[in-house]
Amino acid sequence: MPFDHFLTRRILKSTYVCEVKILAGEAGTDYKPLIEPYRQMRGGIIEALHALMRAYHFIPPKALKDLAKAFRMTEAEVYGVASFYSYFTTKEQGAYVIRVCRSAPCHLENAQGVMELLEKELGIHAGQTTEDGKFTLEWTECVGQCAHAPVYTINREPVTEPKNVFSEQIPLLLEQLRQN
Amino acid sequence: MNILLDGRPEEALRIHAYMLRGGYQGLKRARQTPPQQVIEEIKSSGLRGRGGAGFPTGLKLSFIPQQEDTPRYIICNLDEGEPGTYKDRTLCEHVPHKLVEGLAICAYAIQATQAFIYCRAEYPYLVDVLKQAINQAKQENLLENLDIELRMGAGAYVCGEESALIESIEGHRGNPRFKPPYPAGQGLWQQPTVVLNVETLCNVPFILREGADAFSSVGTPDYPGTKLITLNGDVEHRGCFEVTTGTPIKEIIETVGGGVRQGRALKAIQVGGSSGGFLKASQIDTPLDFAALQKAGGSLGSGAILVLDETRDMVDLCFNIADFYRKESCGKCLPCREGCYRGWQIIRKIQQHQANQQDVENLFLLLDVMKETALCGLGQSFYLPIQSCITLFEEEFQAKLRTEVGGGERIS
Ligand SMILES: Cc1cc2nc3c(=O)[nH]c(=O)nc-3n(C[C@H](O)[C@H](O)[C@H](O)COP(=O)(O)O)c2cc1C
Numbered sequence A: 001m002p003f004d005h006f007l008t009r010r011i012l013k014s015t016y017v018c019e020v021k022i023l024a025g026e027a028g029t030d031y032k033p034l035i036e037p038y039r040q041m042r043g044g045i046i047e048a049l050h051a052l053m054r055a056y057h058f059i060p061p062k063a064l065k066d067l068a069k070a071f072r073m074t075e076a077e078v079y080g081v082a083s084f085y086s087y088f089t090t091k092e093q094g095a096y097v098i099r100v101c102r103s104a105p106c107h108l109e110n111a112q113g114v115m116e117l118l119e120k121e122l123g124i125h126a127g128q129t130t131e132d133g134k135f136t137l138e139w140t141e142c143v144g145q146c147a148h149a150p151v152y153t154i155n156r157e158p159v160t161e162p163k164n165v166f167s168e169q170i171p172l173l174l175e176q177l178r179q180n
Numbered sequence B: 001m002n003i004l005l006d007g008r009p010e011e012a013l014r015i016h017a018y019m020l021r022g023g024y025q026g027l028k029r030a031r032q033t034p035p036q037q038v039i040e041e042i043k044s045s046g047l048r049g050r051g052g053a054g055f056p057t058g059l060k061l062s063f064i065p066q067q068e069d070t071p072r073y074i075i076c077n078l079d080e081g082e083p084g085t086y087k088d089r090t091l092c093e094h095v096p097h098k099l100v101e102g103l104a105i106c107a108y109a110i111q112a113t114q115a116f117i118y119c120r121a122e123y124p125y126l127v128d129v130l131k132q133a134i135n136q137a138k139q140e141n142l143l144e145n146l147d148i149e150l151r152m153g154a155g156a157y158v159c160g161e162e163s164a165l166i167e168s169i170e171g172h173r174g175n176p177r178f179k180p181p182y183p184a185g186q187g188l189w190q191q192p193t194v195v196l197n198v199e200t201l202c203n204v205p206f207i208l209r210e211g212a213d214a215f216s217s218v219g220t221p222d223y224p225g226t227k228l229i230t231l232n233g234d235v236e237h238r239g240c241f242e243v244t245t246g247t248p249i250k251e252i253i254e255t256v257g258g259g260v261r262q263g264r265a266l267k268a269i270q271v272g273g274s275s276g277g278f279l280k281a282s283q284i285d286t287p288l289d290f291a292a293l294q295k296a297g298g299s300l301g302s303g304a305i306l307v308l309d310e311t312r313d314m315v316d317l318c319f320n321i322a323d324f325y326r327k328e329s330c331g332k333c334l335p336c337r338e339g340c341y342r343g344w345q346i347i348r349k350i351q352q353h354q355a356n357q358q359d360v361e362n363l364f365l366l367l368d369v370m371k372e373t374a375l376c377g378l379g380q381s382f383y384l385p386i387q388s389c390i391t392l393f394e395e396e397f398q399a400k401l402r403t404e405v406g407g408g409e410r411i412s
């Protein structure tokens, strides 16, 4: 028995469907309250960036300024950190960020096909966001679920079925997410 | 033999069930002896790092200066970015208390009161599991003055490299540092620091509970114990399994993995994830052992085993691996930043039937330079998968080359 069927119960319906209510980051927004809990933490800027990503799904320009002040860094340094990591972005993202794994084990199991199907269903290319602001599609590297290859994640939750039948699963799943 | 994956997964967060199985007895035993002796015990067990480099764990702990007045840190590396690897996730999901106990023992050994677990961004669902396990241990008064803090990564393969990981916890870009100084002298916030892999730490409770000899009598003398492997690719049963070191890889694929999928013939395996070397089907009698795999031209690495059947296109796979390196290179040092890109370019050229023999020679030269001069293990390890893939499957690459003279320039 492989030790690996733990996650399969956390699929589609249960978790992420109701989880997402992203806030709109506007010009006048004060990001300090979000940043505050991490200000005293050494190296806390990464955690603060995570908090912003959770709330807004991107790092708004004004938040970069607030971060710089809170952590006594230059804005350039803050941007340097924010742009280094692939799970941080300063570009607006959709409510659902879908990432398709392209590392070797998934690549061998037709990750390209998963991406093409998602592109077709959503009408966008990898790296883009749908006009209604619902979905962002991108490539990612191994998410540590290779036994279920090909793997894609929605807001970081892996979609893994014992038999990953993505061609039937994806349209149904997107339909469900659209209704949210 | 199960040293790591014992107990039932549904009991992962039942601390008393874990204690009934002998859990936290290793920690108790450790605290009854002087820290120095705990390090000696780990040393004589022969335990070597499971994160890829295989460095002797006891020796690493002994590098931390003994005087108590300077702060020192212990970090658990849960970055697990190596493609094809999910053993550390499996451990956290199934035996989180083993990790907490191992961390507490090693923290005691180096007299650290602050520990960090650096968890990759891809595993947000582990946060709750680990936090619960830590809280349970606290409530049972098992951690004494040790504080374990969870820090999240944010999607960068290079942050698995220990000095880059330290930079990331400090709140910087995850660029590796020049060494020396090594983390044992100047690590996190310039203080003595030891970074250990999840699987390494999970072996420690057994060593302290059952004794170093019980551990070193399992598996091969040079790399004792068991190893978690993650079987991927064209096998009947994929997944994470615990295997005694020294088991022939052939046996692993056939018994644990149920053989090659759809009864096809085996073409090659790649052990150690995308930074590991390829082995041909004729080499799969090689035992799962650090030295033996190195001798065969491969590596044990993280323990991921990618099985490839006869239908697989090696040029395409080689390109995929180069693409991974090109994207994950952090850009701090030139050999890696430029080398991964140029290497990728040449392999793409081969794939598109545009390259000639000179291009291949240039690629090999480039790989040599990167292996010798790259700042960290990322750039240095570009060599192994690419070189072994092209050498072992030369015909496939040759078949895509252009034969007319001219074209690619010599770069030496
Ligand atoms: C590019 C790169 C990525 C690495 N990724 C990891 C990783 O994800 N997990 C890990 O434990 N070690 C990783 N390592 C190895 C670490 O640098 C370090 O050797 C290890 O954490 C030490 O732990 P150990 O002695 O217990 O193996 C990586 C090294 C390099 C060069």
Ligand code: FES
Pocket (backbone or CB within 6 Å): A101, A102, A103, A104, A105, A106, A107, A141, A142, A143, A144, A145, A146, A149, A151, B083, B084, B085
């Ligand atoms: S390679 Fe896709 S999840 Fe690991």
